[in-house]
Amino acid sequence: MRMIPRAAVAVICLTASLGAQSRNLGPGLRPYVSVDAPVVALTHARLVDGTGAPMKADQTIVIRGERIVAVGPTGSVAIPDDARSIDATGMTVIPGIIGLHDHMYYGGMKFMGVSYPRLFLSAGVTTIRTTGSVDAYQELNLKRRIDSLQIPGPSVVVTGPYLQGPGPGPGAMHPLSGPEDARRMVRYWAEEGVTWFKAYTQISRADLAAAIGEAHKHGVKVTAHLCSVGFREAVALGIDALEHGLLTNSEYFPGKQRDICPAVADSVIYYGLDVSGPDVRRTIGEMVKHKVAMTSTLDVFELSSPSRVPFDQRVLDALVPEASQQVASYYASGKTANDAASRTMFRKSMEFERAFVTAGGLLGAGSDPCCASAIAGYGDQRNFELLIEAGFTPEQAIQVMTSNGAKILGFEKRLGTIQPGKQADLVLLRGDPVRTPADIRNVETVFRRGIGFDAAKLKESVKGLVGLR
Numbered sequence: 001m002r003m004i005p006r007a008a009v010a011v012i013c014l015t016a017s018l019g020a021q022s023r024n025l026g027p028g029l030r031p032y033v034s035v036d037a038p039v040v041a042l043t044h045a046r047l048v049d050g051t052g053a054p055m056k057a058d059q060t061i062v063i064r065g066e067r068i069v070a071v072g073p074t075g076s077v078a079i080p081d082d083a084r085s086i087d088a089t090g091m092t093v094i095p096g097i098i099g100l101h102d103h104m105y106y107g108g109m110k111f112m113g114v115s116y117p118r119l120f121l122s123a124g125v126t127t128i129r130t131t132g133s134v135d136a137y138q139e140l141n142l143k144r145r146i147d148s149l150q151i152p153g154p155s156v157v158v159t160g161p162y163l164q165g166p167g168p169g170p171g172a173m174h175p176l177s178g179p180e181d182a183r184r185m186v187r188y189w190a191e192e193g194v195t196w197f198k199a200y201t202q203i204s205r206a207d208l209a210a211a212i213g214e215a216h217k218h219g220v221k222v223t224a225h226l227c228s229v230g231f232r233e234a235v236a237l238g239i240d241a242l243e244h245g246l247l248t249n250s251e252y253f254p255g256k257q258r259d260i261c262p263a264v265a266d267s268v269i270y271y272g273l274d275v276s277g278p279d280v281r282r283t284i285g286e287m288v289k290h291k292v293a294m295t296s297t298l299d300v301f302e303l304s305s306p307s308r309v310p311f312d313q314r315v316l317d318a319l320v321p322e323a324s325q326q327v328a329s330y331y332a333s334g335k336t337a338n339d340a341a342s343r344t345m346f347r348k349s350m351e352f353e354r355a356f357v358t359a360g361g362l363l364g365a366g367s368d369p370c371c372a373s374a375i376a377g378y379g380d381q382r383n384f385e386l387l388i389e390a391g392f393t394p395e396q397a398i399q400v401m402t403s404n405g406a407k408i409l410g411f412e413k414r415l416g417t418i419q420p421g422k423q424a425d426l427v428l429l430r431g432d433p434v435r436t437p438a439d440i441r442n443v444e445t446v447f448r449r450g451i452g453f454d455a456a457k458l459k460e461s462v463k464g465l466v467g468l469r
């Protein structure tokens with residue numbers, strides 16, 4: 001009985017001292033750190049706090065150690081004497097972005113363990129869920145190095161290897177041979193430390209059900225990029241979340257056979273689909289009723305409509321020369337592309353996401369930085385503009401990209417908003433992204449766990465590396 005209070009006191013002392021002492025920063029991390037002080041005050045900032053509330057002008061945010069300790073109008077918040085004060089006049093503070101479909105691979109599923117962690121962080125992404133891994137041990141080891149402040153990067157929620165059925169599919173995936181195989185794979189990786197799984201396009205209902213059941217026994221969650229299984233079927237099997245939205249839901253295809261992914265050519269069905277009709281409303285209703293969250297990945301879907309993809313020199317700079325040339329020609333192809341049908345389907349995808357949120361659904365966002373111009377961090381920033389185009393206010397778009405992501409991951413007590421008591425994961429941007437959405441790109445400093453990183457240095461360090469390592 002006596003041991004319990006003593007242990008509790010020790011824990012409290014440890015927490016208090018962590019707040020004040022400066023931390024041991026590894027040599028691989030130190031060059032990118034621009035703010036490392038026990039107490040930091042950001043003054044005169046515009047604030048978009050991640051709750052969806054309208055932007056507030058002239059705010060002060062005080063950070064002590066890893067936590068936000070005070071937020072309020074400048075002048076009403078006491079600035080501690082020992083604080084390092086940063087004048088944020090003309091700047092905007094948003095919570096660190098939580099990227100929910102933020103792979104650690106690019107171009108042929110090559111692991112980007114060097115460039116991507118820095119690129120995510122430089123763009124203001126402070127937490128990612130990898131949502132399908134081609135090398136889960138690389139991700140687990142990377143996560144440990146980031147967590148122990150050896151290298152810069154976002155906090156990584158590692159997702160197990162893809163849960164995929166037999167049939168055509170990338171060579172990095174294990175083709176499941178049945179429910180027992182699905183349970184065996186989930187059990188193994190859950191014990192290795194992954195906390196999410198992603199099921200993929202060819203999985204059967206039986207394998208998916210087995211995987212979900214086993215995952216939940218281990219406190220692990222399951223999301224999916226579906227095709228063979230429809231959204232409503234997956235909801236009925238107890239899935240936790242669904243990726244990508246409308247354009248991966250095959251249940252509207254006439255003649256859809258169960259457990260079979262329809263041919264790509266059939267996707268023209270979306271072109272004439274009534275997103276406000278009863279069939280789509282039923283899908284959304286069942287997702288909301290069963291609290292199945294959804295990840296918007298508009299930036300990667302936009303790639304099918306090259307005529308509307310904005311040129312981004314930063315992408316070309318980050319890519320290895322060969323890939324950079326390919327993406328340059330992709331941008332150029334947009335000038336003559338006849339992609340009206342794709343654009344119509346893209347708009348329907350946006351409508352679906354709006355309808356899902358209007359119905360009470362929990363929507364997060366991720367960049368799916370797999371290919372072409374969709375790369376780590378910059379894809380997440382593009383999502384901000386696309387969510388606004390889809391009809392969200394800038395503050396709601398930030399909410400989708402931050403606190404909604406935290407809720408989906410179960411981190412909402414610790415992350416996702418700028419409020420006292422929350423972990424100090426926040427982004428200092430030049431300009432005003434509420435008035436000018438493109439200002440989301442003007443990242444000055446990214447704070448993760450109270451340490452400020454120089455966005456420009458991180459960005460400079462990955463030039464020509466994406467696609468290589």
Ligand SMILES: [Zn+2]
Nearest residue numbers: 101132368370
């Ligand atoms: Zn993906």
